[in-house]
Amino acid sequence: MLLIKNVYVNGKRQDILIEGNKIKEIGEVKKEEEMEVIDGSDKIAIPGLINTHTHIPMTLFRGVADDLPLMEWLNNYIWPMEAKLNEEIVYYGTLLGCIEMIKTGTTTFNDMYFYLEGIAKAVNESGIRAVLAYGMIDLFDEERREREIKNAKKYIKYIKDLNNSRIIPALGPHSAYTCSKELLEEVSKLAKEQNLLIHIHMNETLDEIKIVKEKTGMEPFKYLDSFGFFDNNNVVAAHCVHLTEEEIEIIKRNNISISHNPISNLKLASGIAPIEKLLKKGVNITLGTDGCGSNNNLNLFEEIKTVAILHKGVNLNPRLVKAEEAFKFATENGAKALNIKAGRIEKGYLADIVLIKLNKPFLYPKENIYSHLVYAFNGTVDDVIIDGKIVMRDNKILTLDEEKVYEKFEKAYYKLIG
C-alpha cells in the first residue's frame, strides 16, 4: 500500500491511501508498517491529466514541417515520411512521448497511429495508461479497405492478448475524407460488437469539409449520421473546429465527446472550435494535444491554459471557460470520454495521481493554487503515480532509462530522415 501523507488535495490537507491500482481512502489515515509513504506536505495532488487526442510517435516529426496548412502538411511532408516508419522507430518515438507526458502530468492518452506493437511495448514499459487505435485510411480503395480492417482487427486482438488493464484497444478510422463509407460502416459495427471506443478526426478544416460535401452532399457529421455511424457507439471526435447548428445537434444527440485541440488548430491555422456553443448544449469537452508535428509538444497544461484564455478572447467574454472548467476538461471529462474511472481523486477511483511541489516561483502566493495551475503553471510536475505505481519520483522517471531513450530516439530520427 502507498500512503501520500498530508498533501493538499480537493481543497484541503489530507492523506491519500492507495491499494493496488485504486484509491482506497482519503482523509486521515494512520501509517501502518507495510505502507510505503510519500511526504506530501510541500505538495498538491491533482488527478493525472488525460490527453484525448494524440499520435504519440509523431515526436519524431517535431519541428520538421512547421508553418503549413493541414492538407499540404499531411500530403507533402508527413505522409511521405510516415511511409518510412517501422515498429522500432515508432517504439522509440513513443518512449520519448511517454517521458514527455509523464513529466508534464499526463497519465492517460488516447492515441491513433500505426505500428501498434511498438507503441504498446513502450506504453507497457513506461507505466503510462493508454487507449490505442490503429489509424485506418483506405482512400476509397477496396483492397486497401480490406487491409485496414484486417490490421485493425489484428491489433485489437494483440492488445487484448496483452491482458494489461492499462492498455485499452480502440478503433481509429482516420476521418470522413480519408475513409470510405464501407470502412466506416464496418467500424461502427465492430465497435458495437466488441464494445470499443471510436476515435476519429472530424471537421478539422474548411477544405476537408468541402471535400466531404462535394462527395456526399452533406457536412461530415450529417453524412456519418445518415448511415447510423454514431448509433449506440462511444465516439471521441477530434477537432470539431467548423460545425453547423445541425451538426452540433447530432453531436449532442449521440453523446459524442469532443477532443478539443486548440494549439494544433491554431498552429495549422485550421480555426477555433465553437466551444461556447458546445458547452451551452452540454456536450462533453475534453482536451488533446494532437501529434508533436502540429503542436509541437505533449504538455497538456499548455492546452488547459490555451482553452481557458482563447474562448474568452474570441467571444469577448472573460467569464467563459473558467479555470476550474478548463481543468475539468483535462481530467474528469477526459475520463468520461474514454470510459475509465479516473480524472478525480476519490475513493474507488484509479490511482492516477500527480504531485506538484508548491515552492516554484509561479505558484506563489500559495493561495488560489487551482488558478495558478491553469493560468501560471508550466507543467513541471514532481511525482507521478499511475495505476497505483510510482512512475516518476522527484522528477526522475523510475520505469525507464531516460538518457538511453534520448540516445536511441536520436538514432531512430536520423534513420527516418536519412
Ligand SMILES: O=c1[nH]cnc2c1ncn2[C@@H]1O[C@H](CO)[C@@H](O)[C@H]1O
Ligand atoms: O491534425 C491532424 N489531422 C489529420 N490527420 C492527422 C493530424 N495529425 C496527425 N495526423 C495523421 O493521422 C494519422 C494517424 O492515424 C497519421 O497519418 C498522422 O500523420
Ligand SMILES: [Zn+2]
Ligand atoms: Zn490528429
